[in-house]
Amino acid sequence: QSALTQPPSASGSPGQSVTIFCTGTNNDVGSYDYVSWYQQHPGKAPRLLIYEVTERPSGVPDRFSGSKSGNTASLTVSGLQADDEADYFCSSYAGYNNLLFGGGTKLTVL
């Protein structure tokens, strides 16, 4: 199976909102509400931001929100801050205990 599709880059100015999309198929994103999003700063391990499409773990600011429509999931970062500059990855359950990741999106805060 192929990785989920993400744009390689996205950008926004401080205070603005940015949405990152993650496109899969009806075998993964379209079939299961098990989409997660991760933030990764250089040299660090990824950090869970969103799980089950819309849920935030404790400690994650509500500036981060997730949604899904059909085969496409999205992560919105509101009120952009300098520290939001990082790589963002989506993942989706793909059946048979299989997990797919997206290729990652580099978010630049202008």
Add this chain to the structure above:
Amino acid sequence: QLLLQESGPGLVKPSETLSLTCTVSGGSLTSSLYYWGWIRQTPGKGLEWIGGVSYTGTAYYNPSLESRVTISIDTSRSHFSLRLSSVVAADTAVYFCARENAGYEVDSWGQGILVTVS
């Protein structure tokens, strides 16, 4: 606080077997709520799920790697392990051990270990 720490050789020769261990502290491996897994990251291909194992030893693997991968668990020693056989240069990556939760989200990650095949 749950901590996961990868260990193992940072350099493996082509055609040999990559072996890594993840030691878990601050939490139990014996919960039925979680899978314990391995994920790798390469600059060109991003993150790739390798597979996971439950506390009972039931394991699931990425179909693209299944023929070469074994993941095992030793709850008495609080660790789980990865073996990847017949490695090639394309297996060079940072390998993360991780905890996978009920919603297939990875909620805890090790710091990662770079393994070079050369």
